[in-house]
Amino acid sequence: DGRLLVSEKRGKLQLYTLHGDTREISGVPAVAYGGQGxxxxxxxxxxxxxxxxxYFSYAEDGSEGTGAAVARARLDLEALQLQDLEVLWRQTPKVDSGGHYGHRIAFDAAGYLWISSGERQQFDPAQDMNSNLGKIVRLHDDGRLPQDNPFAERGAVSAEIWSLGHRNPLGLAFDAQGRLWSVEMGPSGGDELNLIERGENYGYPLVSNGNHYNGRSIPDHSTAPQFKAPVVSWSPVISPSSLLFYSGSEFPEWQGSAFVGGLSSQTLVRLTFDGTTAREAQRFAVGKRIRALAQGPDGALWALEDERRLTGGRLLRLSKQR
Structure with a gap:
């Protein structure tokens, strides 16, 4: 109906109207706030x-540390309340780290629930099939495991995994042809746009087009063709935070393009596609860290800034100049 839901990192869920009114939604579970959580x-x-x-994701505390969770609840817009909350998925294991949760969510046309799971700054779990860290996960909308997942016969946590070898996938979106794409925060260099395919291994931490922050090198994807290479790689990095395929009427010339929000780059990046290939077509300097993107029912682009020390983050509506 044109109203917006906005999650705030400290655990608030806000309902915004196009007239500038703001109402808080109650019933949000306790979140583990801190670091990237x-x-x-x-x-x-x-x-x-x-x-x-x-459906929503959040970081939660546990006896062994923190981890992401995905839950669903009924949104009562009259009572401004979440009701009948169910936790559908959790990162396994919880770890003592404040970063790389990932926890982006998407639905496909068949109604399956997809979740990106970061490797929580632990490196090796991205290649460990007994952990869902560093993976893309596919579930039924009620959290059940699809029997046609690529590793379903292994059971346990492996059964939920669709792809592995991911570092910190912070954008997850389907194109008009039903292909799943992800943007992934690389280490020092090597941010990625990946085409997510069944059972594929994207290589991290064994390969990357970037290096560790301490300067230690990581072999490039070109040295290990058994791993799926990114479709686009950025060095210097853009620090991708979000991914949106545009289909609106406000900018008809951009239909079929994807937009990536940039954190450290403080940019909005437009990508164009030719089948399973892609390239950067435009880069817009915004001057603020862009955390999330959405398309409004009228085709306008919406962007959400990070809150910084001295300034609050803004909710921006981007439309054609008239």
Missing amino acids: GFGDLVLHPDFASNALL
Whole structure:
């Protein structure tokens, strides 16, 4: 209906109207705020109009540390409340780290739930099939495991894994042809746009087009063709935070393009596609760290800034100059 839901890192869920009114939604679970942890992604169920289900991710505390969780709840817009909350998925294991949660959420046209899971700054779990860290996960919308997942026969946590070898995938989106793409924060150099395919291994931490922050080199993807290489790689980095395929009428010339929000680069990057190949077509200097992107029902682009020490983050509506 044109209203916006915005998650704030400290654990607030806000409802915004186009008239500037703001209301807080109650019933949000306690979040583990700190480092990169806090309240995360928000996605409406494809049948939200009939079931009122809101899916969301957040960092939670545990005895062994912190980890991301994905839950769903019924959103009562009259009572301004989340009801009947269910946790559907958790990162395994929880670790003593404040970073690389990933926890982006997307639905495909068939109604499957997809989750990106960062490797939590632990490196090796991205290659460990007994952990869902550093993976892309595919579930039914109620959290059940699809029997046709690539590693379903292995059981346990392996059964939820669709792809592995990821570092910190912070954008997850389907194109108009139903292909799944992800943007991934690299180490020192080597940010990635990946085409996510069934059972593929994307190589981290064994390969990357960047290096460790301490200067230690990581072999490039070109040295190990058994790993799936990125479609686009950025060095210097853009620090990708989000991914959106544009289909609106406000900018018809951009239909089919994807937009990537940039953190350290403080940019909005437009990508164009030719089948399974892509290239950077434009880069817009925004001057602020862009954390999240969305497309409005009128085709306008919406961007959410990070809050910084001295200034609050802004919610921006981007439309054609008239």
